[in-house]
Amino acid sequence: MENGNKDAYWKATLGLLTKVLIIWFIVSYGAGILLAPALNNIHLGGYPLGFFFAQQGSIYVFIALIFWYAKKMGDIDREFDVHED
Amino acid sequence: MELQTTIYLVVGLSFALYIGIAIWARAGSTSDFYVAGGGVHPVTNGMATAADWMSAASFISMAGLISNMGYGGTVFLMGWTGGYVLLAMLLAPYLRKFGKFTVPQFIGDRFYSQGARTVAVICLLLASITYVIGQMTGVGVAFSRFLGVSADAGIYIGMAIVFVYAVFGGMKGITYTQIAQYLVLIFAYTIPAIFISLHLTGNPFPQLGLGGDLVGTNTPLLERLDTVVTELGFSEYTTTPAGSMLNTFFYTLSLMIGTAGLPHVIVRFFTVPKVSDARSSAGWALVFIAILYTTAPAVAAMAKLNIHRTVNTAVQAQGDLYAPEASIRAEDRPDWMHRWEVTGLLKFEDKNGDGRIQYYNDKTTNPEVQKRAEAAGWKGNELSVNADIIVLANPEIAMLPNWVIALVAAGGLAAALSTAAGLLLAISSAISHDLVKGVFMPDISEKGELMAGKIAMAGAIVLAGWLGLNPPGFAAGTVALAFGIAASSLFPAIMMGIFSKKMNKAGAVAGMLAGLFVTLFYVFAHKGILFIKGTDYLDLIGGANSFFGISPEGFGAVGAIVNFVVAYAVSKMSAEAPAEIQQMVESIRTPRGAGAAVGH
Numbered sequence: 001m002e003n004g005n006k007d008a009y010w011k012a013t014l015g016l017l018t019k020v021l022i023i024w025f026i027v028s029y030g031a032g033i034l035l036a037p038a039l040n041n042i043h044l045g046g047y048p049l050g051f052f053f054a055q056q057g058s059i060y061v062f063i064a065l066i067f068w069y070a071k072k073m074g075d076i077d078r079e080f081d082v083h084e085d
Numbered sequence: 086m087e088l089q090t091t092i093y094l095v096v097g098l099s100f101a102l103y104i105g106i107a108i109w110a111r112a113g114s115t116s117d118f119y120v121a122g123g124g125v126h127p128v129t130n131g132m133a134t135a136a137d138w139m140s141a142a143s144f145i146s147m148a149g150l151i152s153n154m155g156y157g158g159t160v161f162l163m164g165w166t167g168g169y170v171l172l173a174m175l176l177a178p179y180l181r182k183f184g185k186f187t188v189p190q191f192i193g194d195r196f197y198s199q200g201a202r203t204v205a206v207i208c209l210l211l212a213s214i215t216y217v218i219g220q221m222t223g224v225g226v227a228f229s230r231f232l233g234v235s236a237d238a239g240i241y242i243g244m245a246i247v248f249v250y251a252v253f254g255g256m257k258g259i260t261y262t263q264i265a266q267y268l269v270l271i272f273a274y275t276i277p278a279i280f281i282s283l284h285l286t287g288n289p290f291p292q293l294g295l296g297g298d299l300v301g302t303n304t305p306l307l308e309r310l311d312t313v314v315t316e317l318g319f320s321e322y323t324t325t326p327a328g329s330m331l332n333t334f335f336y337t338l339s340l341m342i343g344t345a346g347l348p349h350v351i352v353r354f355f356t357v358p359k360v361s362d363a364r365s366s367a368g369w370a371l372v373f374i375a376i377l378y379t380t381a382p383a384v385a386a387m388a389k390l391n392i393h394r395t396v397n398t399a400v401q402a403q404g405d406l407y408a409p410e411a412s413i414r415a416e417d418r419p420d421w422m423h424r425w426e427v428t429g430l431l432k433f434e435d436k437n438g439d440g441r442i443q444y445y446n447d448k449t450t451n452p453e454v455q456k457r458a459e460a461a462g463w464k465g466n467e468l469s470v471n472a473d474i475i476v477l478a479n480p481e482i483a484m485l486p487n488w489v490i491a492l493v494a495a496g497g498l499a500a501a502l503s504t505a506a507g508l509l510l511a512i513s514s515a516i517s518h519d520l521v522k523g524v525f526m527p528d529i530s531e532k533g534e535l536m537a538g539k540i541a542m543a544g545a546i547v548l549a550g551w552l553g554l555n556p557p558g559f560a561a562g563t564v565a566l567a568f569g570i571a572a573s574s575l576f577p578a579i580m581m582g583i584f585s586k587k588m589n590k591a592g593a594v595a596g597m598l599a600g601l602f603v604t605l606f607y608v609f610a611h612k613g614i615l616f617i618k619g620t621d622y623l624d625l626i627g628g629a630n631s632f633f634g635i636s637p638e639g640f641g642a643v644g645a646i647v648n649f650v651v652a653y654a655v656s657k658m659s660a661e662a663p664a665e666i667q668q669m670v671e672s673i674r675t676p677r678g679a680g681a682a683v684g685h
Binding site: 006013017040046047051073085 | 156162163175295297308323324330333337360367379676
């Protein structure tokens with residue numbers, strides 16, 4: 001791969017990574033910790049919302065984030081022709 | 086069938102299964118021994134990683150801790166799952182592309198320094214050995230509670246079982262036994278939880294039951310739990326944090342970074358065939374982990390409500406908790422309470438001599454609770470419940486059949502054994518691959534190295550068993566020490582090795598040492614130098630949690646920040662990494678060309 005292309009690939013990778021980390025931070029440290037007291041005034045079924053994010057929701061979002069990341073990385077790999085096989 | 090016979094049968098069958106797998110999956114090469122030949126399917130690896138990850142602490146103690154801490158228990162739930170996002174994006178795929186056998190090998194090659202490799206080996210050994218002691222004591226505890234043998238005999242039996250599949254099978258044997266162990270432990274965990282959820286909320290899914298209404302009422306379970314515990318003087322279940330909000334933040338962050346930096350977890354991702362597999366495999370690992378981790382908070386809250394309901398009839402009837410006839414009579418208490426009183430994990434003492442059990446927080450500062458307790462003639466809390474009971478006695482509290490109780494025994498053992506085996510592999514490969522082959526005998530043949538690996542494994546098992554029989558003081562500090570070290574030294578070094586092309590030897594070594602030093606300094610200030618009683622030096626740092634109220638368990642993240650800052654500063658003052666190293670970094674950043682992991 002040429003140098004310019006290599007840089008573009010890495011830039012795309014870091015861009016995706018930043019997006020994932022922002023969501024990762026918002027659901028866990030944001031909704032689950034910093035904003036939890038405020039969110040607890042809202043209810044999701046019997047769950048206070050902040051408590052829900054802390055003990056359930058954030059974990060589900062983590063799973064979704066990893067699979068989304070894996071899929072998007074696969075797309076980026078093919079776009080820049082660095083994929084395996 | 087007698088309960089004891091059933092337990093022997095179920096545990097015996099599970100052990101026979103593990104040994105059968107061990108005979109089938111023997112290691113013939115170093116590649117088999119270190120990375121299971123590199124051909125493990127990503128879903129399979131995810132399941133093995135889940136068993137590797139979920140220890141005796143996750144299985145036996147975590148729900149109990151959450152039950153006591155309420156919302157504060159969140160630090161474990163998010164901390165021990167969120168790290169997989171970091172692992173999947175920041176480390177696993179790149180280390181897989183690097184294609185070697187161990188974590189210290191990456192650090193040594195990337196920072197072109199045997200010194201860096203040796204520092205990494207020391208960090209790995211410190212973290213893994215602390216961790217493995219907890220597993221061995223867990224094996225002893227599970228044996229002594231369920232099988233009627235002494236804890237010591239339990240540890241010997243556990244050592245023998247691990248010996249068979251870890252020494253002969255290496256990573257290959259461990260991987261396939263871990264899959265069996267995962268299935269045993271997840272059924273053992275979820276079946277009682279499903280029944281308890283059905284019983285309380287009518288919903289078979291504990292995750293939904295936790296957010297549901299109590300059977301026959303319109304009151305949400307969590308709301309009722311909050312009301313009951315606050316009326317009895319405990320802190321509110323759904324809102325009370327672990328210390329301050331800042332501490333919750335750092336505690337969670339330390340566990341996340343530590344999780345991603347623990348070598349025995351990282352090496353599992355060296356076993357999959359491709360870089361893309363390493364990414365998705367982390368997702369599968371988290372799916373299998375989440376089945377237990379989303380069930381645990383439900384078990385915690387439901388068991389807590391159940392215990393209050395058992396001893397106070399007004400909890401169910403929504404009446405006056407302080408009414409004299411609401412507390413149950415001591416002679417009416419259920420059989421499972423008698424059974425666990427024998428073990429000392431549950432204690433009842435009739436302090437006011439009324440023949441009834443009063444369970445409340447007698448240390449509350451809430452004046453109204455104090456007034457009501459006094460008016461009711463309560464003279465102190467009469468029931469103490471050890472956190473471990475929450476999982477272990479769960480099937481009995483829910484009145485489930487004997488085979489479920491037996492399954493919980495087998496599940497606790499599976500959780501402890503699978504984690505112990507993964508740790509032992511990380512320890513033995515650091516010795517045989519990084520020290521014997523890497524430093525002392527670079528010309529050793531593959532056959533010789535495989536033999537060295539097996540001997541190191543056997544030695545590690547004996548050491549772990551010995552430490553389990555004679556636990557040193559630091560066994561209790563597993564979380565602070567193992568996660569602190571992984572977070573403050575290994576994670577930043579690996580991450581900078583991948584994401585900064587210019588990061589050099591001097592920066593990485595200085596960063597690792599600085600991160601390790603400040604973390605150990607803070608942890609030892611609280612818990613004693615090497616956890617030896619009486620050697621703590623809290624005065625020197627100005628009292629407990631003196632650094633912005635952060636507890637020693639949450640300090641790993643601070644150590645990691647120190648590591649990053651020191652490494653950056655030192656690398657700016659010294660020559661940047663050589664061109665061939667920068668090229669190597671470029672090559673691990675792209676997936677194409679990832680072959681199977683090789684030893685040199």
